[in-house]
Amino acid sequence: MRNYQLFIGGQFTDGEHGERIESLDPYHGKPWAELARATRGDVDRAVKAARHALDNGPWSKLTATARGRIMRKIGDLITRDADRIAEIEARDNGKLLAEVRGQLNGVAECWYYYAGLADKIEGAWIPVEKPNTMAFTMREPIGVVAALTAWNSPIWFATVKSAPALAAGCTVVVKPSEFASASTLELAALIKEAGMPHGAFNVVTGYGHDAGAALVEHPDVAMITFTGSDLTGAKIYETAAKHMKRVALELGGKSPNIVFEDADLDLAASGVVSGIFGAAGQMCTAGSRLLVQKSIKDVFTTKLVDLARYIRMGDPMNPKTNVGPISTPPQFQKVLDYIQIARKDGARCILGGNRATGAGLSAGQFVEPTIFSDVTNDMRIAQEEVFGPVLSIIEFDTEDDATRIGNDITYGLVAGVWTQNIGRAMRMTKALKVGTVWVNTYRAYSFMMPFGGTKKSGLGRESGIEAINEYLETKSVFVSTATEGPTNPFIMR
Numbered sequence: 001m002r003n004y005q006l007f008i009g010g011q012f013t014d015g016e017h018g019e020r021i022e023s024l025d026p027y028h029g030k031p032w033a034e035l036a037r038a039t040r041g042d043v044d045r046a047v048k049a050a051r052h053a054l055d056n057g058p059w060s061k062l063t064a065t066a067r068g069r070i071m072r073k074i075g076d077l078i079t080r081d082a083d084r085i086a087e088i089e090a091r092d093n094g095k096l097l098a099e100v101r102g103q104l105n106g107v108a109e110c111w112y113y114y115a116g117l118a119d120k121i122e123g124a125w126i127p128v129e130k131p132n133t134m135a136f137t138m139r140e141p142i143g144v145v146a147a148l149t150a151w152n153s154p155i156w157f158a159t160v161k162s163a164p165a166l167a168a169g170c171t172v173v174v175k176p177s178e179f180a181s182a183s184t185l186e187l188a189a190l191i192k193e194a195g196m197p198h199g200a201f202n203v204v205t206g207y208g209h210d211a212g213a214a215l216v217e218h219p220d221v222a223m224i225t226f227t228g229s230d231l232t233g234a235k236i237y238e239t240a241a242k243h244m245k246r247v248a249l250e251l252g253g254k255s256p257n258i259v260f261e262d263a264d265l266d267l268a269a270s271g272v273v274s275g276i277f278g279a280a281g282q283m284c285t286a287g288s289r290l291l292v293q294k295s296i297k298d299v300f301t302t303k304l305v306d307l308a309r310y311i312r313m314g315d316p317m318n319p320k321t322n323v324g325p326i327s328t329p330p331q332f333q334k335v336l337d338y339i340q341i342a343r344k345d346g347a348r349c350i351l352g353g354n355r356a357t358g359a360g361l362s363a364g365q366f367v368e369p370t371i372f373s374d375v376t377n378d379m380r381i382a383q384e385e386v387f388g389p390v391l392s393i394i395e396f397d398t399e400d401d402a403t404r405i406g407n408d409i410t411y412g413l414v415a416g417v418w419t420q421n422i423g424r425a426m427r428m429t430k431a432l433k434v435g436t437v438w439v440n441t442y443r444a445y446s447f448m449m450p451f452g453g454t455k456k457s458g459l460g461r462e463s464g465i466e467a468i469n470e471y472l473e474t475k476s477v478f479v480s481t482a483t484e485g486p487t488n489p490f491i492m493r
Contacts, residue, residue: 074190
C-alpha cells in the first residue's frame with residue numbers, strides 16, 4: 001500500500017486532521033494507495049503558500065528565462081521517470097500502460113514547449129493618437145491559479161494547466177480527482193527535485209465537496225481551470241462569477257464521428273473503433289455518435305462489428321490488452337445504467353451490452369465494448385455523455401443531414417469527418433460547431449494546438465500559444481513626454 005501526502009509550500013505534509021482516502025486499483029478491485037484528505041484549513045495553507053510565492057517569494061523574483069530553465073528541468077525528469085510514472089497512473093485509473101506511457105512523452109514535451117515560451121511573452125508599443133505620449137502594454141500573471149483535474153488522464157491535465165500558468169508567472173494549486181491522484185503527486189516530487197521555488201506549485205488531495213469547493217471559493221484564488229463534467233463545471237462557473245474569478249472549463253462531449261459513402265471504409269472503421277473504445281470510452285473526446293451515410297450503413301456496420309469483436313479486454317499492464325477497466329465504481333455503474341436506458345428507449349444492441357466476465361476480468365470493472373444500432377438522435381443514449389465503451393449508430397442521407405444531426409447536441413467539443421472529397425471535408429469543417437475537427441483521423445492531439453469546446457463543452461483553450469493567454473492580464477501604460485501638465489477643463493485657471 002502506497003501512502004501519499006499533500007504537497008504544500010515545497011514540502012510533503014500530512015493533512016491537519018490526519019484523515020486518509022483509499023485509492024482503488026480498478027483492475028484488481030482492491031485499494032492500492034492511500035491519500036491525505038485535505039481540509040479547508042489545508043487548502044488555505046496551500047493557497048497562502050502560492051500567494052506568498054507570487055508576491056514575495058523567490059518565484060516572484062525569477063526572470064522569465066529562469067522560470068523556463070526550471071520548467072525544462074521538469075521535462076527532463078519526467079522523461080527520466082516516464083516508465084515508473086506510467087505504471088503508477090495505469091494502476092491508479094486502469095488506463096492502458098502503453099497509452100499512458102505514450103502520453104508521458106507528450107507530457108514532457110509540453111513542459112519543454114512552455115519552458116521555451118516563458119520568455120517570449122511580450123507586450124506591444126501602441127501608436128496612440130495623443131501627442132507627446134508613449135503608450136505600451138504589459139502582460140502580467142493573473143495570480144494564484146486553482147487547477148481541478150479529472151481521473152481519466154490526471155498527469156496530462158495537471159501538466160496542460162500548470163505548465164502554461166507557471167510560464168506566465170502564476171502560481172498553482174492542483175486538486176486532482178480523489179479517484180486518481182497518485183501520478184500528480186509523483187509529478188510534484190519531480191517539480192520539487194527540479195528546484196521549483198517553494199509555493200509555486202502545490203497539490204491538495206481530497207473530495208470535491210470540501211477541498212475542491214474550498215479552493216474554488218478561496219478569496220486569494222484569481223482563476224479556476226477545471227476538467228470534468230458539465231454539471232460540475234456549471235457550478236464552478238456560478239461560484240466563480242460571484243467572486244469575479246476568471247475560469248477555463250474543459251467539459252463534456254457527445255462527439256459525432258461522421259462517415260460518408262466516399263470514405264476509405266477500412267480506415268474509417270479503425271478510426272471509429274479507436275475513437276470510442278480507446279481508454280474504454282473514458283474520454284471527453286470519445287466519438288460516441290457514429291453518423292454513417294445510409295447508402296453504406298449495412299456494409300460499414302458489418303465491418304465495424306467484425307473489427308470490434310476482436311477487442312481484447314484485460315490487464316492494463318499487458319501490452320496485448322486493447323481495453324482496460326472502467327476507472328471508478330460510480331462510473332462503472334453509470335455505464336451499465338445507460339446501456340439499459342438505451343434498450344428501453346428502443347435502441348438495438350448488436351454487440352456487447354453487459355458487464356464483461358471471464359478469465360482475468362471478474363475482479364475488475366469491465367464493460368463489454370457495446371454498439372447500438374437503430375438509434376435516433378433524440379434518444380438519451382445519443383444526447384447524454386456516457387463516458388464508457390458505448391457507441392450509437394445514427395444514419396443520415398445527405399451532407400446537410402450530417403451537419404444538422406452533428407450539431408443537434410448541447411455539446412461542441414470535437415468531431416470526426418471521413419471522406420476523400422476535399423471540398424466536402426472543408427465544408428464540414430466549417431459547418432460543425434465544435435472546437436476541433438479531425439478529417440480522416442481521430443484522437444489526434446498536440447501540445448502545440450489549442451484545445452477546447454463550444455456550448456456546454458466549455459470555455460477557453462488549453463495547449464498551444466493560446467493557452468498562456470488564459471493566465472495573463474494586459475496592463476496599459478501611458479507615459480507623457482510633454483513639458484506641461486495635462487489640461488483639465490474642471491480646474492479654474
